[in-house]
Amino acid sequence: MQQAVSKGINHIETAKGYGQSERYLGAALLAGLPVARSQLHITSKLTPSAAPSEMERGVDESLERLNLDYLDCLALHGINTGEHLDRAIRGISGVQKTLEDGRVRHIGFSTHAPLEVILAAINTHLFEFVNLHYYYFFRRNAAAIELASQNDMGIFIISPADKGGQLYTPSPRLERLCQPFSPLMLNYRFLLSDRRITTLSVGAANPEELDWPLTVADQDGELTPEEKSVLDRLEATQRSVLGSERCSQCYECLPCPEAINIPEVLRLRNLAVAYQMTEFGKYRYRMFENAGHWFPGSKGNRCTDCGDCLPRCPEKLDIPTLLRDTHHRLKGKEGRRLWE
Structure with a gap:
């Protein structure tokens, strides 16, 4: 202090x-x-x-x-x-x-x-x-x-x-x-x-x-122009690496019948795949189902392939497959918030 x-x-x-x-x-x-x-x-x-x-x-x-x-x-x-x-x-x-x-x-x-x-x-x-x-x-x-x-x-x-x-x-x-x-x-x-x-x-x-x-x-x-150039590089890299699997975070896929926070799950996947921010992804992903209203939503492996989200996705992503892939990448160890 x-x-x-x-x-x-x-x-x-x-x-x-x-x-x-x-x-x-x-x-x-x-x-x-x-x-x-x-x-x-x-x-x-x-x-x-x-x-x-x-x-x-x-x-x-x-x-x-x-x-x-x-x-x-x-x-x-x-x-x-x-x-x-x-x-x-x-x-x-x-x-x-x-x-x-x-x-x-x-x-x-x-x-x-x-x-x-x-x-x-x-x-x-x-x-x-x-x-x-x-x-x-x-x-x-x-x-x-x-x-x-x-x-x-x-x-x-x-x-x-x-x-x-x-x-x-x-x-x-x-x-x-x-x-x-x-x-x-x-x-x-x-x-x-x-x-x-x-x-x-x-x-x-x-x-x-x-x-x-x-x-x-x-x-x-x-x-500065140099800072803007780096931010442009980050955006271009994400688009290039993820290609047709990139989630644009439009949130049109919600609500999910299984209460999966699809956009947040796929945002963590975007970061892990494009920038190798895997440890951060694990840190946030394991909070699903463990942090209540502070970080709501079920994990990606709760997907039942109901297909409810698919017609609403403007990118026509194979959302069930991407959810399972995210779970495989980021499931890590279970954890709870400090005060729990």
Whole structure:
């Protein structure tokens, strides 16, 4: 914390659901940091409840753990389904009470939801910022970025180094394709060059891991011709390597009768085949059936060859075969999320 703040980081995010994170941050704040509290923007996150009193109590409990008398930002954590959004709307008056008396300065939401749920949440006009997934290798939420920007919302990108492709340990092929840049730098630049985006998270495990990302932090100008050329090379490589097996991520194949998240399964296949991002694919693929609404959908081997998706695919992909191939490539070992 001392290293981050001394190097200019001024936004710190925690959450009740992150183990002892709030208590650890509270201890660091109590011990003293090399800047005034007024120079820090501290965000915590609270699981939405339909009971306003429970929401208000959750804010007070976070403040107590953090040794703070106010939060700069509070995100309703994990609005991942329409039901979660409905619950948040019914309970939000409890949080609005904390806005009125200054215990919270700004309210937003974090989400791993399908695009339509994110758009619906933004369109409630109840929130001032959104935490969501959006990276060079995952642009499904582009419409949410645009709508949030139109509504003058803060836009916080979740874990661009890790969820964006485990880009701190890229495959040799991806490293070669991104030369003279690193894959991680290219993803940071893709995001930082987008003036609609407010904040990128840096999940450092030790002080040294802060150094490299902060060398990029001020490089927020437009993409250079050389950077654009590398991004064009990545796109051309994917089209060339995958050929007629490339999923364009149109999402027309959904819904699947077996609840397979076909576009996400095939996105991971795209990355594994085109860029040898196999370890990242395994990391994400094994979350299917193990992470609930945080990463919904069944694995590709659940396909029953019903053919329901086939007429809707504009590329006329042999989706059942590709699903089985993805499962074979990426099934790896089973795993669960940390708090499960």
